[in-house]
Amino acid sequence: MSNKRAVVLLSGGLDSATVLASVRAQGFDCYTMSFDYGQRHRSELDASRRISKALGALEHKVIGIDLDGIGGSALTDSTLAVPQAATQGEIPVTYVPARNTVFLSLALGWAEVLQAYDIFIGVNDVDYSGYPDCRMAFIQAFERVANLATREGVEGRTFRIQAPLQSMSKADIIRLGTQLEVDYALTVSCYQADLEGRACGNCESCQLRKQGFINAGINDVTRYF
């Protein structure tokens, strides 16, 4: 009997690497997907490839999309500055319009072809930084779309969009990944990492990550420049 298949979205960061390790630990055959969407921090694409391989995924696919042409985010638009300080209660300029909707849609397309009925995404409500498309209500609404949009939905199969980190703190995520032997030195969270994947240590994403290791009481293996 063959294993169940899962599509796992990989950003190259700490959260999605932890998701992949936990999905593998549940016995799924994993197919990982990343996106080349004109992001500034292109070293995350290299990180995703390394993480996929290190954690035993069967196939890794990088899908190119020119979100760059749409504009509107400091992560893809070189005319906007990446902020250095974490902001409270506001949607930050690093928000990419409709990003998770686009990513889940493409994951859904591949999942249909693979007959993989579980799609995993590493979004998180606690450290969600004000991105609206990281909320549980969004994930649930997308799951409904998935089951109406597809052959499988018509034929009575059910897709599940799973966000296992949804209610975990960064420290909890790091503790889980450490138990599962994720090598966090492979992961890149920094919005302005260098070509070798080394982090600035100052941007919002770096600050959240640093504090997570401190709160977890686990040695921070992140490479800083």
Place this chain on the structure above:
Amino acid sequence: MSNKRAVVLLSGGLDSATVLASVRAQGFDCYTMSFDYGQRHRSELDASRRISKALGALEHKVIGIDLDGIGGSALTDSTLAVPQAATQGEIPVTYVPARNTVFLSLALGWAEVLQAYDIFIGVNDVDYSGYPDCRMAFIQAFERVANLATREGVEGRTFRIQAPLQSMSKADIIRLGTQLEVDYALTVSCYQADLEGRACGNCESCQLRKQGFINAGINDVTRYF
């Protein structure tokens, strides 16, 4: 006072050209979007550009996505044959996995940047050819995603996903477009159109279109090879 803005998805075909004409007639400033996703019938991209210009859209954007890498459809996968006959009650091999979900997601991203709260898509339940992502239930579910995924949803603005052709027959669509002076010679519906946009006349899409002109009692200006 500036006009309301709308994002209109253009496929290069007859239906979406009619949608654009009707949205312009409602007084919207129109921003049109097409997708280069490795489709066989690339002449539809040229058709979209011509239609956008002829019908007075303010900007036309072509977004590249490599759906090709996902596989699974006769429209993008050159190892699958395009069927010649229309099929009843089955989802055809020309179905592209999650296509409308991907397209609406990218339209939503651009709509956020433009502050355009109306997104139009030319799907149709009558002639829908068994594609699950052309049904009204799908459109409604996606509208919910749009309003949960975005800043605007958080801030209380509302996106509307509009499918004005939803319950119209092909003949009704052709009558409407003819009233609005759409030049259907610019449009390409054929799954295997040649580089000049001339149609085969035999594939499922050509058959539906031909019959539509006959049923409408309107002269068919389609260019066949």
